[in-house]
Amino acid sequence: MPEQPTTYAQQYLPLFQSYQEEYLHRLTTLVNIDSGSGQIDGITQIMSYLEQWLTELGCTVTLIANDLFGPNLVARRTGKGNTRILLVGHVDTVYGPDATRTRPFSVQNGIAYGPGVIDMKCGVVMCLYALRALIESGFEDYGELCIVFNNDEEVGSPGSAPLLRDLAPQVDVGLVLESSRNPEIVTHARKGADKYVLEVRGVSAHSGAEPHKGRSAVVELAHKILAIQNLHTLFPGVTFNVTRLSSTEPLNIVPDIARCHISVRAHTDESLNRAAAAMEQIVAGNTVPDTVSTLTRARGRRPYRATPEVMELVHMAQIEGTAFGWQIVSEGKGGVSDANILMAAGVPALDSLGPVGGGMHNLSLEYLKLASVSLRGSLLTGLIRRISLSKFTGREPSS
Template sequence: MLQRLALLVNIDSGTGQVEGVTRIMGYLRSWLEALGCSVTLHDGGQYGPHLVARLRGSRPGEGRRFLLVGHVDTVYAPGSALACPFRRDGELAFGPGVIDMKSGVIMALYSLRALLESHFADFGEICLVFNGDEEMGSPSSAPLLRELARQADVGLVLEPTRSPEIITEARKGADRYLLEISGQAAHSGAEPHRGRSAVIELAHKIVAIDHLHTLLPGVTFNVTRLGSSELLNVVPEMARCWISVRAYTQEGLEAAAEALEQIAACSSVPGTRAYLTRTRGRLPYQATPQVRALVAVARLEAQALGLELVAEAKGGVSDANLLMQTGLPTLDSLGPVGGKMHVLREEFLRVPSLVLRGALLAGLIRQLALQAPNPVGGEETPASS
């Protein structure tokens, strides 16, 4: 497992680095085909290929159909793998993408291998999807994920976790906004009174946006990517910023939209105007009764491994949001344990968790597969191990 993980970590595969993503998909295709999967690659354009692997069980047409989802892209620039190659220090392993989420991808392969080597095939199908654009919001793989989600009964997402006892049952949804301010240019020395500073107006609005955290608890507003005119001797006539908004419910996202529209409609600097553009992102992933039924099965399986499982709600988004949009009951953060994601020289994996969490994933698939045809949301008792 570690040899294969090191191989993947030492390939640059930041989002949009097509060559590296393609190389990784080639290795994954070979390994999955060796397990008996049928594998296809789907063109992701500027993001490289997305991989779909299918393994038929002994109950096609009637057994449980599983969709396992992971990604191979990272947030790191070209050259990161050379600068910080895979290394192990005791129970920790380091490298770009080692926890987010190349180790989850490798773990999924070996969980599948464990099921096969134990001669377990009492399912309809296990479908694995590895995309190369998740860190950018899965713009090219989203249609593929939605299509496959409609063909499945259970979604299992391999994002990492910070503790062996933690999985995810809900995530915030996210919208993105562009706030643009127009003012009036003027010479900042000779005629500053004739100017209407777009930057000062934007500053007022940023403070107002920050105050929304008090008015809308549980909704977060993150202002970033500031920009304006660059000449020091001109009162800036243009300024802009981006805003990331996250909330656990769609109602929270809509309340945020209304509040931002009100801020944009008012002005503190006379003669300035604001323009707000909303780009809708992933919808909130909520803990439905069907999701909580999955959590109950996962807790029983975790107990057999000596774990007291806790299901959390998280502020970050993942492809689990996309799966839930289609109505597919989904559990997330089923991958291994680690931390410092997106911090190049500090991102780490807790190596022993590959085995422990891999056993949890394989056991969860087995338990769910042995249930009645429509167990999610029902009252079924998990099969005994």
């Protein structure tokens, strides 16, 4: 039988189990701070805690101000090796003010609940303990560990994307700490996303006295929305999601302006461009005479694809997973993350390395399986060690 490769993850499990009480206390603290995207006071408070905890671990910590979303955090710890590893997480949530009053942190039967508990404050706190486990085990054979906690991932990382792109030339590998639905699943690809605004201009008229003189922008927009929805049948794997409808509001006027927003997602840039061309064809014509439509495209995160370098990271995660009897598989996902930004900047990235849970973006349902934290934290720590001693440095793990 072939010799089984050495794994490191199991060495860190006792350490993570010893951290459990403190981990839970810190997670409670962060979850009970409202930090929806743009809630600057809450974001700032969370970053202050993280700055303190990372400084205690010997990191050099920098807070980078942002007027719209609060600070971003960059922490660095220098090692004695060569590989430079970037770990990325976000502290913002999708929830509005007072979410913590509506649904404060709680634990029932080993399941933790609360706003942002799985997306992704659990991964942010777990990252701290992966670093602590490396320090306490005496492992320093990395070149540098760089940690970025950003403030605006849930709205597309508009302020933090330039920061990640600036850091990209300084690192070799990216590890993104989004959660997973299963301990044996990681993410090797994500769809890219484009955003559109579709606006229709018609002709206003009195809706009672002379409606025949009007040209309803709302009716024309409705035709176009249905046509766009029907594109799903022509472009398998591409999603078209229409949201945020608005129009001229007075009930006694035929509406002369109507608009909607559209999110389009696909696994390749080619598919996104084909979808754009199809939508332009729809917009070019009209069903209601004398209406004119315009479509404005905003390029979002680019698709994150499973390159050979990414699959090598998957393979290393699979080796470390055998420490717990796991058969780790990787998958592509429709949701986007900061891994898309890293990949577009040329950094091979592996995603969904955080703890296990679900119910994301639903305040009543969001949950974390607490038992997964020690196991997935040990997996992450073992993976960092394996990467540090891997082909990225020209050194293979010793048996």
